Amino acid sequence: MIWIAVLVGSLGTYVAKLVGFTLPSSLLDRPIVRSIAGFLPIALLAALVAVQTFASGTALVIDARLAGLAVAIVALMLRAPFLVVVLAAAVTAGGVRALGLAP
Numbered sequence: 001m002i003w004i005a006v007l008v009g010s011l012g013t014y015v016a017k018l019v020g021f022t023l024p025s026s027l028l029d030r031p032i033v034r035s036i037a038g039f040l041p042i043a044l045l046a047a048l049v050a051v052q053t054f055a056s057g058t059a060l061v062i063d064a065r066l067a068g069l070a071v072a073i074v075a076l077m078l079r080a081p082f083l084v085v086v087l088a089a090a091v092t093a094g095g096v097r098a099l100g101l102a103p
Contacts, residue, residue: 064102068093 027033053065068089075085096102 062102064093064096067096067102 049069053069054060054062056063071092072085072089075088080088
């Protein structure tokens with residue numbers, strides 16, 4: 001079953017890229033299309049972060065991942081390098097779990 005999903009997803013990605021190559025450049029140069037194309041990856045990444053932070057299977061959970069995300073946001077606001085952001089979030093989440101403050 002998983003391989004069917006992988007194949008369908010791969011085919012969908014290929015078709016989307018093919019359609020992108022066949023569109024006229026006058027359509028792609030419109031300001032609204034450029035704006036949407038610029039914000040779409042940000043929205044998808046934010047959705048991925050939200051799902052990975054607050055979901056466990058089909059349940060909504062609040063656990064150590066939220067503390068890690070909060071620390072990562074603060075580190076990003078302080079313009080810390082990416083590696084520092086990731087390490088700070090991981091250490092925070094691990095510390096919260098080790099202290100038994102969250103599952």
